[in-house]
Amino acid sequence: MTPSRQAAAGLRDRVEAARLPPAGPELFIALDIDGTLVRRDGALSSRVCDAVRKHMEAGTHLSLATGRGIPGAREVLDAAGMREGAAVCSNGAITLDVERDAVLDSHTFDPSAGLAALHSLMPEALYAVESIGRPRRVTADFPPGELSGPSVVLPVEALPVPDATRMIVRGLDEDPDEFLRVVRGAGLDGVEYYIGWTAWVDVAPEGTSKAAALEGVRRRLDVDPRATVAVGDGGNDVEMLGWAGLGVAMGGAPEPVAAAADAQTGSVEEDGLASLLDLLLG
Template sequence: MSAQRRLVALDIDGTLIGYDGGMSAAVHDAVAAVLEAGHHVVLASGRSLVAMTPVAELLGITTGWMVCSNGAVTVRLDPAAERGWELDQVVTFDPAPALRLLRTELPDARFAVEDVGVGFRMNALLPDGELEGEHQVVDFEQLWAREVTRVIIRDPERTPEEFSEMAARIGLVDVTYAVGWTAWMDVAPRGVTKASGLERLREQLGVDPAATVAVGDGRNDVDMLRWAGRGVAMGHADEVVRAAADEVTGTIDEDGAAAVLRSLLPR
C-alpha cells in the first residue's frame, strides 16, 4: 500500500450510521485508524451542519473539513474556533421558482429551507427526528425571503419512485436535485453536489485525483462515487448507485465501510 496521503470522503447515513441511528465499533475504529494513518477523512453528507458536528465529535474528528448539505456548505473544523468550526464556503440560490413549481405538483407536501448552522424554516413540521437544529414554522412565501443553500421536500404519502417521476416530468431547471430512500427530495444550487464540494477541497489540499476514495449508499452519492478515484457503493445500495461505483462493499449491517477503510491501512 502506498504511503500517499488520500482524501477519503464518507457518507454518513447508511454508510457510517445504521438505520437504528447507531455506529458500530468496527466502523468507529476503522475511521480512527485511517485518521491516525494521516489520511484526510472528510464527512460528506446530505445532513445539515448542525446534524454533522455530533458525528464528527463521535469519530474524534476535530480538525479538517466537512462537506454538508450535499455540497452546498463546506466547513473547516477548528477546535480553537468559537463553535469548533468555521464556514469555508456557502453556495446559495433563489428557491422561489422551484418552490412555486413543486407546490403546484405537491400541494400537501412539507417544505423546508436550511438556515446554515441554525436549523430550518418550514411550512409544516416534518416527522420527528428527520431534521436537526431549530425548527421555525413560517408561511410558505417566507421560505424564499432570502437565498438558501437547499430546499427539502417531504411527502409521507408518496413513494420515492413517484418523486423521481414527478421531478423528471416537470423539468426542474437551474437547480440540482436528488431523491432519497423515502419520499424526500433535496433541491440545491445548480451544479452543486457532494462531488463539487469535494473537488474544491481536493484542489486545496493538493491530493492527486487518483488518491481519492469515496463510500456511499444513496442517490445523492452518485456524483461523489463517479468523482472518486475509487468509488465504493455500500452493499445495500440500489442499482443506480452501484452502477456509479468502481466496486461494491458489504452492507451497513456487515460493516462494509469498515472493510474499505481497513484496506487503506499499511499492511
C-alpha cells in the same frame, strides 16, 4: 466460498488494483453519512468508529460528504471524534472547516420558484428551506430522526430566503415512484436535485455536488487525484463515486449507485465501511 466472502475478496482485489498510497497524509477518503457511516437508526458502530480513529491517527485526510446541513454533520463529526479536516454539507453547497467550525465555501440560491412549483403539485408534502446562520424553516415538523438542528414552523409562503443552501421536499403518503415522476415534471430550472431513499428530494444550487466540493478540498490538500476514495449509498453519491480514484458503493445500494462505483463493500448493517477502512489501513 459464501457470497459475503466472495464480496470481501472482490473488494480486496479492487483496493489492491487501485494502487492507493498507505493510510496517511497522501490518502484522502470521503464518507457519506446516512447509510454509509451511520446506520438507518442513527447508530454509529464501535467497529466503524475504531477504523475511523486509526485512520486519523495515521494522518489520513477524512471528510464527510453529506446531504445534511451543518447541524446534522456536526452531530456525526462529534460522535465519530472527527475534529479536523473538512466536511461537505448540503450536497456540496457548504464546505465546513471542522477544526475552526467555519464555512470555507458556500453556494446559495433563491428557492421561491421551485418551492411554488412543487407545492402547487404536492400541497400535502412537507417542505423545508435551509440557509447558513438561520434556523431551518419548515411547513410542519418532519418525522422524528429525519432532520437535525433547530427548525421553525412557518407558512409555506414564508419559507423562501434569497440565500438558501438546500430545500427539502418530503412526501408523506406519496408512492416513491409517483413522487419522482412529479418532481421530474415540475420544471425545476437553475437548481440541482437529488432523490433520497424514500419520497424525499433535496434541491441545491445549480452546479453544486458532493464531487465538486470534494475536488475543492482535494486541491487545498494537494492530494493526487488517484489517491482519493469515496464511499456512499445514495443517488447524491453517484458523482463523487465517479470523481474518486476508487469509488465504493455500500452493500444494498440501488443499482445506479452500484454501477457508478468501482467496487462494493458490505451493507451499513454489516459494517461494510469498516471492512473497507481496515483494508486501506494495510
